Amino acid sequence: MVPQPLVTGVSPKEGPPGTRITIRGENLGRDLKDLIGLKICGVDCLLSAEWKSSSKIIARTGSGKGKGDIIVSTKSGGTGSCTVGFRGFFVQIGPLQESAVWIDETQTVLNQLGRRGNTSPLAAKDDDDPLGISDEGNKQKSEEEMLELFPECSGNMSLENFSPAWYLLENHQTASFDDLKHGLTNMRRSARTRSEGPIAFVKTNIGAILDCLDSLDTMYEKFSEDDIQRECISSYAVSLMQAKSCADGLFQDVLGRKDKADATRNALNVLQRFKFLFYLPLNIERNIQKGDYNLVINDYVRARSLFADTQVKVFQKVYKEVESRVHAFREMLHDKLMKLPNTLEDQKKLIKYLNHLECKGDPAWECIQNQQQWLYSLLTECKTHHINEPDEPVINQRNSINGAQIHYTRGSRTSGYFGEAGWKFRTPQKVLFVEELTEIMTNNFPDFWKLGHAYMSGNLTMKEEGKNVKSDQTNIFKQMVSSTIKYFSNIVRAAFLPKSLENLAEDKLKELGIWPDSQQEISGAWLPHCVRYVRSCASSLCGLDLPSDSQELIHELAFDMRTNCMFTMLKQAINDVRSLHTKETWVVELDDEFGGTTQLPALFENIVNEAIQHLHEVVVQNRTGEREIFGHRTVQKEATSLCTKLLEAFAPCLEQLAFSKTEQVATSPVQLRYSQDKNTNRDQEDLIPTKDKKLIIMLSNCNHTKQHIIPRLVENLNKYGYVETNKVMQASQDTYNKLDEKLFEAYIEEKSDPIVGTMEPNMYRGHFDWRHCRQPNDVRNYLKEVIMAMIEVHAEVHSISPAFICRVMVKIVDAVVEELSRLIQCVPEFGTNGILQARLEILCLQHTIEIYKSENTITSFKEALEHLPDAAQSDKRKMEELMNKFRTQMKFQLMCFTSDTSTA
């Protein structure tokens, strides 16, 4: 344990209750919390104790009276002791006594004057020994003895016949001479003080003197009542008056001082009480600087309630100053409120301040109007800026447009990605425009709306007025909202959907901005990007719960942008498909399933699929609250017809290629580019197919498209919600069927014509005559050539698309048989050998083309055979022989017609 606390010093050592004393000593506690008790003269003073250090505590004394101990208790050292004490007393200072401390005289003076009887000078002197020496060894002489010694005398100091010797004998009989000498000096000194003048005397005995005066006064009253002997009273009255005036003179000085002191104290009080007001102008300024507006307003409101109607000149003056500062403050707040951009929170705060300051007018409403105008001007500025922007690269400038004040937090960064795909080297102005415009709306409109909303619901007006926001203001606000939205929607339309504004007057259109022709068309690839901006803007605006007409406007805009984008993109796709013919490389890729095609159909499918996919992502797919894009009948129709066109667009492409001249194709850049490919082993010539080859390739492409690609695409359309896809299917199937037919016809013609055309001359080669020919020993060459030619066709078709063999061969065979039959029937007369020869050739052909026979060939053969006269029985064996010979001879050739790859 730490040693006990010990108090060894106290400053001051005495005083009235409440004296602030400094207590010093040892071990007065380690810290504030260690100090747990302080008693001064037995009164607990811990509450007032201020722990300073372990050797110093400052405290105020309690109501303890008399001398007492100062006891400090600490947690660490327990209850302590002291070597010094404190003496408590109650000061009562006379009204004329000098005092070093301020005395509240309202209490003491009256009290003292009240019980002044005690302070009678004579009575006081009675107890006192004028010599100031204490008695020791009291052996008093009796009164009689004294009277004997000092006749006619008395020991009473207040009597005329006072005898000092009597007094000394009576009171200080045993005192030494020295003591008596001391007593004499002491008495002289006190006499000196007394002789300092009547004033000193009066001062010390003020109570008694006032008493006298009072009783004289009452006596005088009594006398005048009793009306005893005039003169007597008058002289008495005169001396009384003299005494009074003398007394007044005596106190004039003091009273004057007192009055002055009172006046000073009053002034100080006023200053203290109204310090608030006098400091207010300065404080207002300071708090404004600090931004502590709430404080300013509170102070002002308080000052107004206190001083607004004051009559006091000084207050009026200061209050006027306050008013003028507040006026400036108001103005400043107002300006701040009108300065945009600003956050909603700040605006609300400012409005609240202004309302508290009882600003004239309606700051909230002004703010709303101002904001609308500002929004309008932002939109206009954005529009004009972009319309007038010269057609040159601006990508680096765009962030500085309109300064950084308007919060561009998102968007515009995405613009670059088309550039990297090599589409365009810079973002089109319109795209920049729509990015910025939608950003302006999404960033600033919600605050405007919320502000208006708060105003309408009475949150921004003073409470009493809150309820009666006029209904016409509500209407005006609604109009403001819808006109802003309309303006926004229209300037977007002016840029992207000028057609939808056709009904507007010329000047109105000008207002909305007329885009220069150079800007008029933007690449379809940019449109989805724009649509994305408009849509996200729309959805954020519609999340605000706007009035239905405004919401309608926005939805319509978004919808129109979407449809426009869709149509434009579909058209673009159609154009892309139409120009596909330039991409043909004539490299046929064989596929077991589908036969041979070039890459063109796949390209076509890709283009269509990509368009659909892209459209689906940015346009078709619905967001909550948006309109179904295919819900609209006209859109539906248009979409269907565009899809049909898109699917059909490949047909003319194929047709053009099929009938194109070889030279054209050969010079096409695609060809050249392809030939540079190192992986290609083919020669240049191989890449430029002959006309018939082109036909069959395109035919195969067409077929493949019709059978596989179109159904797949239609299914895709279906999946993405396009309607009436069966119509699309139907129409495009028809188109491709027609093309197929056309190509097929052309191909057959191309193939059969030379074969059929050479049959007649070849048949009669070497002046052959059916009548005089020799006995046949083999099928003649012309027929073999025909068969070879057919095999050639077979091979060609097989190399491209085995699936066509049957179809093609049947047609070719048909033509060949028909020609043969015609030739036979044209023979006017047959010799015996001729009959044999003809029959052999017919039968061999019949045998050869067995699997490709058709109704036509059967009748043709029948007609030809009917035209021939019957052969002799003996010749039949010969025929059999020759036919066998033909079969063995032509075994490999004939295999083409037997090995059936074509049944499919």
Place this chain on the structure above:
Amino acid sequence: MSKAKAQQPAVIHKVIMVGSGGVGKSALTLQFMYDEFVEDYEPTKADSYRKKVVLDGEEVQIDILDTAGQEDYAAIRDNYFRSGEGFLCVFSITEQESFQATAEFREQILRVKNDDNIPFLLVGNKADLEDKRQVTQDEAHQRALSWNVAYVETSAKTRANVDKVFYDLMREIRSRKMRASQQNNGQKKKKKTNKRKCVIL
């Protein structure tokens, strides 16, 4: 508590600090009592300090009354002076008036105590402020000589001579008390003779 008090030595030497305001009476007292120097000036009314010290091997208590030294308290002061056994009459060597005032204090003390040989030290404080000195050592010595007392220069700030003045004064008090008790005995005898004389008278 009473136990704690009982431990304190019975012998108490009562010292009174006198001198004009601001000369460093409180500073000297606090430096002596608590080894601390108070920079700020706070007028004193009447402070009381008492602690145990060892004076030439003997445990005694020193009781210091630190007074205001101002005219306002003149009436009270007389009362205080009466209780004092020894006086440190302090002036500031940097303030001529405070030196002049020492004469008044001396007179008052002698008046109240009525004893020319009362233990008394003339103390010139603030000796550390040599450059502001207004009272020469010479004149101070002269005055001390005329009073038949010692003159010591101190500094409450540097603690120079602080212990010395208190201990020197206590020694004087002690020897004075011893003389007084002898004298008292003598006086008593004397008194008796006086008494007799008185009776004769």
